[in-house]
Amino acid sequence: MNARTAVVVEDDHDVGDAISKLLDQAGFDVVVARTGTEALTLVAESRPDLVTLDLTLPDIDGVEVCRQIRTVTDCYVIVVSGRASEVDRLVGLEVGADDYLVKPFSMRELQARVAALFRRPRSSDPAPGAAAPQLAVDPGPDADPTSFEGCSDLTLNRGAREVRVSGREVDLTRTEFDLLAHLVGNPGVVVPREQLMRAVWASDFVPDSTHVVDVHLANLRRKLRGAASGNQWIRTIRGVGFRFDPCCP
Structure with missing residues (x-):
């Protein structure tokens, strides 16, 4: 079975290293991006299964990064941010994030959220050799509208x-x-x-x-x-x- 891949977008080295370690232990091939520009390049090249995304980055705002990620991939995106206001959550979810986690958070909570996401349906086809995702919504006997x-x-x-x-x-x-x-x-x-x-x-x-x-x-x-x-x-x-x-x- 092909390993899942993840891109961790985080300019705080301690937080980024902790998330990377967690995902590595969960079986992901992990790469870390410290800037929005680097993140977009890595996402375009690796087409990851998961992205964890900090909104406060040194070059491009994380909201814009999420919006651009959604133009090239349907991967799961979890926003990991210190921005805790309802407006920030709304904007993050509106531009395509699947979940929004406010700092500080426990690694155990992040692990649970990642596990929950991967039990949800994906609109893209599974990679060759990868297990087919379990659908939460039954598509029915045919695909007619x-x-x-x-x-x-x-x-x-x-x-x-x-x-x-x-x-x-x-x-x-x-x-x-x-x-x-x-x-x-x-x-x-x-x-x-x-x-x-x-x-x-x-x-x-x-x-x-x-x-x-x-x-x-x-x-x-x-x-x-x-x-x-x-x-x-x-x-x-x-x-x-x-x-x-x-x-x-």
């Missing part, structure tokens, strides 16, 4: 991991797609936040808090509204969770 009654303008193709509104493709992150797929698979049913976390992250491990679900769903709803003005299919049920309503105008 699924139209929801009363909302024929919204289609979700589980096999191709594609969402279209009125025929226009909506660019979703892996997490946003998984959340939407789970909700539309239970139309009209209120799904608690904890259930969404277990389904999407394929683990009982809670990544930070259930607030992470709210952040991703806020991004998802904004994108769906942007593609079809006036439509809002995902409803928040205060104190409980979320519900997908196929006929919500």
Whole structure:
């Protein structure tokens, strides 16, 4: 089996060395980048399975690095940052990060988050000789788009991991797609936040808090509204969770 590869983007040598050691012990081939420029070069050359990304870098802001990483690879990205505000989390997740970990953190927590990510689906094909990823969302018997009654303008193709509104493709992150797929698979049913976390992250491990679900769903709803003005299919049920309503105008 081919070893997984990881790029650790961190200008703090102590933190970078600690993360590298952890990932090396977990079976990754690890390379370290100390600047954003170096990170982008390494990602383009090695096409890693995982990137841990500090946002405060000496040359390019980590948010821009994450945005550029997403133009060349669908690898897992965990932001590891001292920026703890909600705005920073929202921006990091919006540009394509799969998870956001605030410094200081324990190596055990990072290990759990990495393990949880690799139990989630990937949109890219597995590398030759690598184990096929376990899908958290069943793609169904075929890859035909699924139209929801009363909302024929919204289609979700589980096999191709594609969402279209009125025929226009909506660019979703892996997490946003998984959340939407789970909700539309239970139309009209209120799904608690904890259930969404277990389904999407394929683990009982809670990544930070259930607030992470709210952040991703806020991004998802904004994108769906942007593609079809006036439509809002995902409803928040205060104190409980979320519900997908196929006929919500």
